[in-house]
Amino acid sequence: MTLPDLECTGLTKRFGTATAVDAVSFDVPPGSFFSILGPSGCGKTTIMRVIAGFLDPDAGDILIRGRSILNTPPNKRPVNMVFQHLALFPMMTIAENIGYGLRRQGMAKAEIARKVDAALDRIGLPGIGARKIDELSGGQKQRVAIARCMVLEPDVLLLDEPLGALDLKLRERMKVELKEMQAAFDTTFVYITHDQSEALVMSDRIAVMNQGRFEQMGTGRELYYRPETAFVAGFVGDTNRWHGRIERVEGDALQLVTDSGLTLRGARHGRALSPGGRAEIFVRPEAIRLTRSAGELAHFDNRMSGRVTALLFNGAASRVLVQAGREEIEVNLPQSGEFADLARGAEVHIGWAGDQGNCFAGTP
Amino acid sequence: MKAEARIGLILLLTPLLLWLSLLIVIPHIDMFLVSLRERVGVGEYRISPANYLTFLTEPLYLRTFARTAIMAMLATLITLLIAFPVSYYIAKMARGRTRSALFLLCLVPFWVSELVRTFGWMILLRETGLISTLLQWAGLADQPVEMLYNDAAIMVGLVYTSMLFMVVPLVTTLESLPDEVIEAGYDLGGTNVSVMREIVIPHATPGIVSGCIVVFMLSLGNYLTPTMLGGKDSLWFTELIYSQFIVRFNWELGAAFGFLLLLLSSLIVWGMLRLTGHTLERTMG
Numbered sequence: 038m039t040l041p042d043l044e045c046t047g048l049t050k051r052f053g054t055a056t057a058v059d060a061v062s063f064d065v066p067p068g069s070f071f072s073i074l075g076p077s078g079c080g081k082t083t084i085m086r087v088i089a090g091f092l093d094p095d096a097g098d099i100l101i102r103g104r105s106i107l108n109t110p111p112n113k114r115p116v117n118m119v120f121q122h123l124a125l126f127p128m129m130t131i132a133e134n135i136g137y138g139l140r141r142q143g144m145a146k147a148e149i150a151r152k153v154d155a156a157l158d159r160i161g162l163p164g165i166g167a168r169k170i171d172e173l174s175g176g177q178k179q180r181v182a183i184a185r186c187m188v189l190e191p192d193v194l195l196l197d198e199p200l201g202a203l204d205l206k207l208r209e210r211m212k213v214e215l216k217e218m219q220a221a222f223d224t225t226f227v228y229i230t231h232d233q234s235e236a237l238v239m240s241d242r243i244a245v246m247n248q249g250r251f252e253q254m255g256t257g258r259e260l261y262y263r264p265e266t267a268f269v270a271g272f273v274g275d276t277n278r279w280h281g282r283i284e285r286v287e288g289d290a291l292q293l294v295t296d297s298g299l300t301l302r303g304a305r306h307g308r309a310l311s312p313g314g315r316a317e318i319f320v321r322p323e324a325i326r327l328t329r330s331a332g333e334l335a336h337f338d339n340r341m342s343g344r345v346t347a348l349l350f351n352g353a354a355s356r357v358l359v360q361a362g363r364e365e366i367e368v369n370l371p372q373s374g375e376f377a378d379l380a381r382g383a384e385v386h387i388g389w390a391g392d393q394g395n396c397f398a399g400t401p
Numbered sequence: 402m403k404a405e406a407r408i409g410l411i412l413l414l415t416p417l418l419l420w421l422s423l424l425i426v427i428p429h430i431d432m433f434l435v436s437l438r439e440r441v442g443v444g445e446y447r448i449s450p451a452n453y454l455t456f457l458t459e460p461l462y463l464r465t466f467a468r469t470a471i472m473a474m475l476a477t478l479i480t481l482l483i484a485f486p487v488s489y490y491i492a493k494m495a496r497g498r499t500r501s502a503l504f505l506l507c508l509v510p511f512w513v514s515e516l517v518r519t520f521g522w523m524i525l526l527r528e529t530g531l532i533s534t535l536l537q538w539a540g541l542a543d544q545p546v547e548m549l550y551n552d553a554a555i556m557v558g559l560v561y562t563s564m565l566f567m568v569v570p571l572v573t574t575l576e577s578l579p580d581e582v583i584e585a586g587y588d589l590g591g592t593n594v595s596v597m598r599e600i601v602i603p604h605a606t607p608g609i610v611s612g613c614i615v616v617f618m619l620s621l622g623n624y625l626t627p628t629m630l631g632g633k634d635s636l637w638f639t640e641l642i643y644s645q646f647i648v649r650f651n652w653e654l655g656a657a658f659g660f661l662l663l664l665l666s667s668l669i670v671w672g673m674l675r676l677t678g679h680t681l682e683r684t685m686g
């Protein structure tokens with residue numbers, strides 16, 4: 038078995054009485070792209086800063102290729118970090134920025150120049166070494182910041198929401214580029230973000246973090262289709278979400294009545310839920326079929342009819358809001374053209390299979 | 402440019418231009434003219450470089466001139482060396498209330514007038530002063546120690562007076578350096594020394610240069626501190642100017658001295674800017 042590049046065990050960091058990181062354990066196999074996904078303030082940056090060595094953990098250990106680095110100062114750790122605001126050195130040229138770490142290692146000038154040129158080629162910006170940082174666009178700065186770390190050939194590269202400052206279009210492109218760069222450099226990336234689509238698109242494995250703890254770890258697919266906690270179900274991907282009381286449980290299937298009086302059938306996927314208890318039910322918009330005639334929905338456990346209250350046009354990801362009873366339900370708009378003339382106020386029927394209704398124990 | 406905008410600009414600039422011309426340009430032109438006069442009889446003057454020649458031929462004047470320049474530069478350097486760590490601590494290491502408190506501490510001495518402040522140093526340093534008494538009490542000296550009336554006392558006074566003018570620009574520029582950038586320096590393998598030399602100091606250069614210019618000019622033109630703390634042998638150039646104008650009523654020579662001092666400070670400031678590769682616009686902007 039190969040050793041993981043990075044392994045954290047029981048990592049804990051407290052600020053005063055607040056616990057920012059609470060007994061977090063994970064390992065990252067060599068060459069993989071690992072993401073930590075969580076809302077802002079959940080402790081992601083704190084984990085990064087502990088791994089990079091800017092904060093001392095209160096408990097736990099950090100191992101790089103099997104060796105603890107707790108007693109290694111930040112400038113000697115075989116990890117490098119791409120900072121949230123990139124932190125390029127504005128007083129240096131691009132080549133000096135990329136060569137900074139190599140100069141610190143005492144490498145010969147000619148060798149540094151060669152490596153810097155190679156790195157600039159690698160990131161697709163050849164020949165711009167003599168320019169100043171402020172002459173670069175956001176995406177180019179991004180790549181320079183990564184190249185500045187990668188010339189040092191770190192065992193692990195930490196990236197702290199590096200796309201946060203970019204505009205949407207560029208962010209979409211950089212997602213693909215980052216993934217390609219990771220493959221090209223063949224280095225282990227630990228990437229943190231609050232943006233689920235960044236994590237889902239790029240990562241081999243994702244940890245979902247909430248209030249200092251890891252809620253669930255797995256591939257994007259696992260998190261999306263088999264969330265283990267209500268937080269993950271609500272945080273990863275878009276979803277309809279209702280609170281209610283369980284009426285009946287038959288094996289894995291159950292029936293619940295939402296607070297607004299809607300009777301829904303769902304599945305507990307092995308979780309301990311019993312009649313009379315409070316529960317939360319999550320249904321993804323794409324799991325819901327939209328039709329004009331009730332007959333097509335006969336095979337679904339959940340069927341209802343309602344009126345379209347809003348059309349949320351967003352190209353292929355368009356949705357409609359359907360008012361059924363007192364609930365508004367978000368439903369994917371099929372792209373078949375059948376609904377091209379759907380308008381507000383139209384009568385529609387919706388339905389979904391009971392096992393698509395993912396239920397979790399709820400708070401009373 | 403629209404007509405109203407131009408009028409607005411003129412209105413805005415008028416006070417500044419008036420101030421500059423009335424208080425700075427005109428007096429200096431007048432001083433220059435006075436400095437070129439030579440008295441040949443009662444109420445009779447002619448234009449000649451005699452005053453400047455007097456300056457060049459009198460060793461006391463020349464020596465005082467050079468001494469003042471060197472001492473002012475030294476005071477600037479010492480102020481920088483003390484102010485930089487202080488500013489770095491205030492800007493980058495202290496947090497919240499500590500930071501404001503420290504900054505305020507730098508400001509406190511300026512609540513009292515320069516005269517009182519300098520007098521405070523006299524109380525501390527004189528023969529019967531606090532430090533002398535303490536030294537005797539501790540058995541480190543067996544007789545009263547006089548620490549006043551020498552160059553070291555002047556230096557202490559100048560550095561103390563100038564500190565704030567160095568700390569403010571330094572704290573401002575250091576604050577504008579994101580913590581992330583310093584951390585990136587360490588993350589990429591930098592040591593304390595190299596991060597300081599390659600990242601912090603280059604970033605702080607505009608603050609260092611503007612602080613040095615202000616402190617140098619203040620020290621060079623200081624009158625009170627050298628007069629009160631300095632002894633018979635530590636003459637300051639401003640004292641020469643004062644004595645020509647007020648004691649000897651020799652306005653012509655005094656004006657020449659004043660003009661030479663202006664020339665000297667301009668020259669040294671220009672040299673400082675050249676040395677650091679900065680332009681005045683970039684430093685002040």
Ligand SMILES: Nc1ncnc2c1ncn2[C@@H]1O[C@H](COP(=O)(O)OP(=O)(O)O)[C@@H](O)[C@H]1O
Binds near residue numbers: 052077080081082084
């Ligand atoms: N230096 C610090 N001192 C005190 N509290 C901090 C410090 N840094 C972070 N925190 C707190 O720790 C929690 C986690 O912060 P952070 O790791 O920055 O979150 P994220 O990066 O996920 O947005 C926050 O509640 C924040 O207020």
Ligand SMILES: [Mg+2]
Binds near residue numbers: 078198
């Ligand atoms: Mg953060």
